[in-house]
Amino acid sequence: MNSDTRSLWGGLRVAVLALLWGSTFLWIELALRGLSPLQVTFARCALGALVLVVACYATGHRMPRGVTVWRHIAVAAFFCNALPFALFSLGQQTVDSGLAGVLNATTPLWSIALGLALGSERGLRPVRLAGLLLGFTGTIVIFAPWQTTGATGWGALAILGAAASYAVAFTYMGRTLVRKGTPTISLSAAQLVAASGLTALAVPVGGLEPIDVGPAVVTAAVVLSVFCTAITFHLTYRIINDEGATNAAVVGYLLPVVSVLLGAVVLGENLSVRVVLGMVVVLVGVGLTRRKAAASGDGGRGEPGTVQPASEAPATEKPASAEPARGDTPRRTLLENAR
Secondary structure, three states: OOHHHHHHHHHHHHHHHHHHHHOHHHHHHHHOOOOOHHHHHHHHHHHHHHHHHHHHHHOOOOOOOOHHHHHHHHHHHHHHHHHHHHHHHHHOOOOOHHHHHHHHOOHHHHHHHHHHHHOOOOOOOHHHHHHHHHHHHHHHHHHOOOOOOHHHOHHHHHHHHHHHHHHHHHHHHHHHOOOOOOOHHHHHHHHHHHHHHHHHHHHHHHOOOOOOOOHHHHHHHHHHHHHHHHHHHHHHHHHHHHHOHHHHHHHHHHHHHHHHHHHHHHOOOOOOHHHHHHHHHHHHHHHHHOHHHHHHOOOOOOOOOOOOOOOOOOOOOOOOOOOOOOOOOOOOOOOOOOO
């Protein structure tokens, strides 16, 4: 396969992943019309886990073994799956799907902020610091704390919490699960299994409401679980393994654009000038924080001691003897930039 063909296929995979991942918020919005937030979360985790477990055994792998690795998986499942999935579903009861996608794009900003707090993000260049400050400024513009209605509600705060939870998860996963010899498809399957168990524990609290299982709701839940959760893991790892983390990171910039367009076209959501301006500021800020990886010439994998975004964390995770040569490894849980 020549370079032009590889580039074409790589671009198509990025476009498909951006469409699937960016449409997550649309399907959540539709699923919430017949299910409670916790029911949406449980369905997403359980059906996604079923797909990845089947894929795990179908490719000749097994689920991870050992108390230590499962303890790490349980923590990762809470911060990367159960908690953010629930927060997105809760938040989208009052926040439009397009705005949810924009707020989710703040995950890299939270990652850098967490790295600074933990001391793992050192030597922050002025351009990246400016991007961090600019990104959070855009978030404030979107959040509009000077207002009393609209995006200032608890829903927007819940979605920002989900984005921050992703940042915590990626840092934890990078330190405890990445490059430890366990195939990524096994980790992905195990993590969604653990997330299903954690969510099931909360079902008696907020998941026993009557449901409306109409065709639209069922379709939304299935698409959300299979395509926007399980399959996006697979596509993300294929892009990382075949073309490097930089190309995978492109999805983070496309995701809010897709979510906004789908929300406006499919659901008829209105966007104010303030929200559009805030979205642009957030994306510019995220782009500036990526300058370090782009300038380092390392293929977008970042440098030692940096806290990497969702699409970057597992870039060097794949053990040579544990995974197929073509990088056929599902993603552990990103992305709902997650994601």
